Amino acid sequence: MKFLSYGSFAIPPAFLQDDQGIIQANYTPGKIMVRLQNEVIADTTLTITDIKPIAEVKPSIWSWLKYVLLAMVLLALAYYVYKKYLKSKEGAITVEPISQELDIPPHVEALEELYKLKANQSWRSGDAKEFQTDLTFIIKRYLERKFNFGALEMTSDEVVAELRRKKITATTWTLVIDDVLHIADLVKFAKAQPEDNIHEEFVDKAIDFVDATKNYK
Template structure:
């Protein structure tokens, strides 16, 4: 990661350049969005891969334009990027954090300080206000009448029977069974299939583990799962699963039908390992 400065004024733009060198035949998955609080991402441009000079493989790069409206010694947190070998094995790379000092914009000390003027008086014309006062009185009287009338009407309250929600793990397992019975893979709809299996697990994580995964990037989901205290092994299993789906969705990786169906077993294992955690009491 390269940053073009170590000190800015509040609101200034900073260019952050990321690059990944990897062997030919591998794939890189850039995050679809980034949360680098306390900095805000104003622009995010990913450049196409290019050959490294001297036959050293391939390089992928991205440029972020960021700013901050907070003051002090702030830190750009580590940014994670996933790479996969031709066999589909996923590795996650992470940048080092980078500190930037953010200062306030200086004031012009040469300017004169003007005295505060007192409030201006407004000439009153009671005859002009009279129609408005009558209108306010009429509206108030109408409101009192409507309130009294509403009190005289009986209000029938009918309680609807509450239907208990279905356990999240059962909903997820049924959705996985339905996906397994689809013909998407046979029709070559590999990306659609992986988008759906990722959506099923993200929906399950959102309901069962109370992590809003449908609105998060994979890196944000993993951070949320770490906060859910699932344990390192389970969290990394979720990470590898979601990163594998991202490679198909964003990096044009196209695994075969058998390899794709193996993800169903992984997805079912993730659900079964965590079905007793979080908000599902069943």
């Protein structure tokens, strides 16, 4: 017999039949379990092999790219170090110090320079532009050393604004510095020709300013 259903079945026994019908008899049904085909059949023809080795993954272009970028960064860093330190050691870039002894107080240095400038009277020889350039440099140098801000890198307006913002000098002195620096700008950049006494007056004003602020803490 082939069973085309699955489950647990009770097979009925054979019955006897006479002319009257089926004869009742003692009977014992057989039991049979029909299962679905869900068993995995092992292939015994195959042999047992060892564990596969670790597969090698080929590097992609992106994995190389990060090394290239890293190399470029390192090269740029090396070039920067070379330019900044090694070149300067070789003397390619030399900065001549303005003052050989930086422990000289700012006002001493400034006054010395101003008196020297006044004594030269270079404006009389028609070199007013150079005179004004030196004058503004001495004033900005003094401001930078005395009041600790980068006056030498600032324009005249920025210097005056900084003096006003920090309130480090009296308003009158701020106006004086403003006046001196702006006239100097006109001489330097606009080829203005002020009167001769203006130059001497500006040097005197600068000397007075340094004297007035030399004790500033």
